[in-house]
Amino acid sequence: MLYIFDLGNVIVDIDFNRVLGVWSDLGRVPLATLQSRFRMGDNFEQHERGEISDEHFAANLCEELDIALSYEQFAAGWQAVFIDVRPEVIAVMHQLREQGHRVVILSNTNQLHCSYWPSQYPQVQLAADKLYLSQEMGVRKPEAAIYRQVLAQEEVTADQALFFDDNLANIEAARALGITSVHVTDASVIPAYFAQPR
Numbered sequence: 650m651l652y653i654f655d656l657g658n659v660i661v662d663i664d665f666n667r668v669l670g671v672w673s674d675l676g677r678v679p680l681a682t683l684q685s686r687f688r689m690g691d692n693f694e695q696h697e698r699g700e701i702s703d704e705h706f707a708a709n710l711c712e713e714l715d716i717a718l719s720y721e722q723f724a725a726g727w728q729a730v731f732i733d734v735r736p737e738v739i740a741v742m743h744q745l746r747e748q749g750h751r752v753v754i755l756s757n758t759n760q761l762h763c764s765y766w767p768s769q770y771p772q773v774q775l776a777a778d779k780l781y782l783s784q785e786m787g788v789r790k791p792e793a794a795i796y797r798q799v800l801a802q803e804e805v806t807a808d809q810a811l812f813f814d815d816n817l818a819n820i821e822a823a824r825a826l827g828i829t830s831v832h833v834t835d836a837s838v839i840p841a842y843f844a845q846p847r
Contacts, residue, residue, distance in 0.1 A: 650751070650809060650810070651750070652752045653754075653811065653813065654777070655790075655819070659813055660776075661770060662732035663730045667732070669683040670726075671729045683716065686715065697758065698783060699785065737836070738839050751778050752777050752778050753803065754777045755790070756780070793825070796812075813831050815833045820832045
């Protein structure tokens with residue numbers, strides 16, 4: 650069986666308000682103002698597909714937020730999104746691999762984050778057989794092509810895969826392809842799922 654895990658708010662807790670908090674302090678712009686302007690639009694999607702550079706993304710987002718930050722200040726805030734690993738999920742991933750299953754991570758991410766989190770959370774990579782990252786694949790969830798690419802590379806059919814993600818749109822897209830998918834609404838979902846007798 651192929652087990653596919655998202656990264657943010659599935660394996661590692663993240664919070665974009667932490668990012669905005671750092672930028673608010675550095676740029677001297679009220680947090681509420683940044684929260685009202687912050688959107689995950691085309692700029693985000695292009696960055697996650699690897700279509701634009703980190704510097705281009707930073708410049709675009711600073712313009713959208715109307716905030717003056719150096720690239721270094723932007724990056725410092727951008728990395729503040731990560732809170733901590735969910736150790737119970739790491740334990741589940743190891744257990745699945747010990748049982749002979751294939752365990753991979755499928756994440757909408759970007760080069761800037763990938764220059765940071767692997768060194769901060771080495772236990773994440775150690776728990777997975779392979780990382781599938783949107784900026785390397787040129788597609789992002791919930792685009793059907795990203796799921797098809799993972800299935801093809803892993804040489805499994807949709808009914809041989811199980812997918813965990815915190816974003817409902819990503820879950821629905823995977824289900825539309827026949828992949829059994831579990832919506833991770835909080836940290837208790839995955840441990841509870843595997844605690845059930847199968």
